[in-house]
Amino acid sequence: MSLHAALAAGNPVTGIGHMLALPFELRAYVAGTLIAAAAGLVGYFVVLRSQVFTGDALSHVAFTGALAALAAGIDLRAGLFAACVIFAIAMGALARGGRADDVVIGNVFAWILGLGVFFLTVYTTGASATGGGNNGGSGVNVLFGSIFGLTAGQTTIAAVIAAAVIAAILAIARPLLFASIDPAVAAARGLPVRLLGTGFLILVGITAGEATQAVGALLILGLLATPAAAAQRLTTRPFLALWISAGIAVASIWAGLGIAYAASSIPPSFAIIAAAAAAYVITLAATTITRRTAHVQAAPATGPASSAP
């Protein structure tokens, strides 16, 4: 471990070469990159459409779905995706005037999380569980992710689903942007605003299921909301912001996986989310300073300093 760390610190190229020679690291990078790109693109629209709270709710639904699947003895991911997509469709159906009431969402997901605790107890104490005595860690893995634990088959499926989400969101990006910014005019132009909204929520649900495998159910918002928030500080042009958001999400995964490799006591999920949060804080500081200086330059009557360029 310390040898790897020394290599990574001494010669970055050799360090990265050593890191990617490990199959689980390579799988984490492949799956992580595609999942992050999907989350960054979808997340931009989540924030634009003020649906961050729905994303928050999905993080709890993902946990319950995965635990219910484990308790029933089927593949975790089946429950994960089924729960997220069903919840997304339900949210689309409940939405009146574009979005569902926060209080309704809150009541529903608080109870769904309670159900998740129930399934966790069933799974960890149940005799029918196949895992034997070490079931206790599964709940933690679902909550906080285990990107290094992906098998080759899981990586392929995760990468294919993420690529499909990316293709779908790019295909509907233009009408979705129109419908998000001005739903009334978009509807008058003949756009299926309601259908777009529901379709988008399903994409959010699938992304939540994907992100759960990378950073865990509880940390989904770090990949959905944080890169989008940073991108929105940098530019007001929507398509540029969309790409920046995806770029920050991918960079966060890369940085996080690198940090987790160099310092083995730091879990990758934390490093990824910390990298994303750092990107937001740096963007916030940079844009605040730029705007302040621009403001001073724009106001010539503030003092003698304003005559300087």
Next chain:
Amino acid sequence: MTPGAAGLLTGPGTSLTWNIGSDISQVLAFHFMVNAVRAGTIIAVAAGVIGWFMILRRQSFAGHTLAVVAFPGASGAILLGLPAAAGYFGFCIAAALLIAAAPRSQADTGFSAESAVIGTVQAFALACGFLFVSLYKGFLDGITGLLFGSFLGITDSQVLTLLAAAAAALSVLAVTGRPLFFASTDPDVAAARGVPVRALSVVFLVLLGVAAAEVSQITGALLVFALLVMPAAAAQQLTARPALSLPLTVIIALAVTWLGLGVSYFSVYPVGFFVTTFGFAAYVLAVAARQAADRLGRRPRPAKIAVSA
């Protein structure tokens, strides 16, 4: 320790009978259960009242974020060897101030910068909690307790701390309650009348942080939100009159907590599951009752407090 351990500790004597009196005396025969009921009563009152204002002010997302911040607070305090209560209150109040400093959302359409910031705070806080747990070796069993709650082993001094914090929060709320209600229902008119709307908003977020810190010590960080949102949402479905729905909220919160504690004592499933299930049942019944009453035409107008969004 799981709640199921209670059943093992007490042996064959604990079984549910048809005599409610004897059931209750069975539950209260143990000092730890008396303390659990005391603590549950304190947090039900505090969470009910503060949650009522949270619903009124449409701050569900902020409330949920403050609730989950309790997790890194507690795990960080344990890692540093500090009392967990210090971590709970310190982190929740700090996060409340952070959210209060976030930029306000501009209009109804457009980028929801505030919710993106809240989402970032939430994801980063949870990631920190996971880091603290990972750094503190051999603590992974405790993680479920911190996230999903445990009412066993509440000491007398913990009850006193809860009582003091709840009393402080509720007396601040008693002083600021009337202007806060005004500022919550109609911020523009309140500001025009000279009510310090912004300052009240900060004070309320801190109170929400205190309530979240209190509740998470019993229900666990992930289920706090249930006690904040469910009783208040149910009460506000039943009546539009604040003087009636506020006490009703407290009554529902108390009933849900006492029932949850009592039933989980006789069951292997965790208290959080029962509290959220009873709370959700109360909400669903309240919605059904209101719709039935609306259909019968007894109410000329919908029983919902009008809030300018």
